[in-house]
Amino acid sequence: MSDKKKKKLTPVQQEYQAFASQREPKRPVLANSIRAFIAGGIICTIGQFFQWIFMTFFDFTDVSAGNPTVAVMIILAVILTGLGVYDHIAQWGGGGSIVPVTGFANTLASAAIEHRSEGYVLGVGGNMFKIAGPVITFGVFAAFLIGTIAVILKALGGM
């Protein structure tokens, strides 16, 4: 809780906040980090395997092979999500399963599957981006800002 919010609380509430934060279970930061490292590392190694396939058999360069690799990882993640396996990976791996692009696909697929009972148009179509939306929104807006700045800097430098 931020300090600003704290000032508005009554003394009793402040006391409770202090008590609650004392009782809050400590996060096992080190264990979480190690598990995230292993899970994320394995997912990226699998990605590297597909990248190797694309580079060896399909004439992609080390930079352009990233796209089909990501697509394959997404397909895998959707299948694992549908089978209910990705949940278990996420339970164990934490950030290691959220950070790779498979986590992005998992949020899309799980939202789509979860809301299918509300119908395909409003349920699946409407809710698919409920969790994954922020990534696209902020990514696109940041890219727009950076792109615009780069173009302006270039125009100024070119004068």
Place this chain on the structure above:
Amino acid sequence: MQQFIIAFLVGGAICVAGQLLMDLLKLTPAHMTVTLVVAGAVLGGLGLYEPLIKFAGAGASVPISSFGNALVKGALSEAERTGLVGVLTGIFEVTSAGISAAIIFAFLGSLIFKPKG
């Protein structure tokens, strides 16, 4: 083989960064992924993400931060050709494969699979 080890180490390190953002700064997963995407976009704009992908391969291109980098890369390469309008037309140029695959297969998945648990 060495490429696989580098991918494991770099990919794992980026995931640890995400985990630490959640544990130490108490961010929700959504805030954490947004932070990483914006960080990737900024690094992409500075031209620092491309060398990382060259070095680490999938270790840098599979984490979500590469999504931000790809958005910027598309915007910049299109802007090179058509100017300011290119920023708008080019943003999804590189990421098209990822987003299309995600939407198409998530939809197919919702047709096939039933919610579990």
